[in-house]
Amino acid sequence: ECKLNDGLSATLNTSSTSFTFRCPEGSRLLPVNFDKAYEGRACTKKRSIARMGLGASLLEGISATSVTTALPSSTEASTVSSSGGENVAAQTPVKVLPAYTFSVSEFPEKDVHVCYYCVKDDVKKQEIDARDEVCKALIEVKGVPKPDHAASSGTATFSTNKLVMAGAILISSALVMSISA
Numbered sequence: 001e002c003k004l005n006d007g008l009s010a011t012l013n014t015s016s017t018s019f020t021f022r023c024p025e026g027s028r029l030l031p032v033n034f035d036k037a038y039e040g041r042a043c044t045k046k047r048s049i050a051r052m053g054l055g056a057s058l059l060e061g062i063s064a065t066s067v068t069t070a071l072p073s074s075t076e077a078s079t080v081s082s083s084g085g086e087n088v089a090a091q092t093p094v095k096v097l098p099a100y101t102f103s104v105s106e107f108p109e110k111d112v113h114v115c116y117y118c119v120k121d122d123v124k125k126q127e128i129d130a131r132d133e134v135c136k137a138l139i140e141v142k143g144v145p146k147p148d149h150a151a152s153s154g155t156a157t158f159s160t161n162k163l164v165m166a167g168a169i170l171i172s173s174a175l176v177m178s179i180s181a
Contacts, residue, residue, distance in 0.1 A: 055106030
């Protein structure tokens with residue numbers, strides 16, 4: 001859970017492709033549009049996730065803030081409560097809060113920092129920079145350099161050219177030898 005006046009951070013790479021977090025009760029996630037995120041370590045520039053050079057998505061699910069023990073049957077629950085006994089599990093409030101999962105499907109060529117804010121419900125957008133009652137979830141997505149096809153095909157072309165030249169020299173030498181013989 002992202003705590004206000006604090007932060008979370010995660011590093012994603014090809015072996016760890018997703019990060020799940022939730023905002024505390026009484027707060028909301030920014031940016032609101034799931035196609036966008038804040039970019040860079042400073043988390044000040046809002047951009048489309050696709051324009052950051054990665055294939056990724058933010059999905060919203062649910063999470064409970066406390067775990068309750070379920071009773072084996074509904075008849076037992078009604079018996080316990082009608083007899084005046086204490087049923088602690090039934091009295092434990094379960095708050096359901098949204099949980100957010102950032103998943104990467106295509107990694108960028110260079111490292112990218114993606115950022116989300118959990119802000120207190122009454123914080124105005126212009127007050128986010130004050131960093132009061134804000135939690136920053138900073139996600140570093142490690143870059144994966146693309147294989148350089150031009151370099152490998154250039155090497156193959158160079159090797160082929162050397163072979164052709166060597167063959168031409170060999171044939172020329174054979175012709176010269178046969179003429180002089």
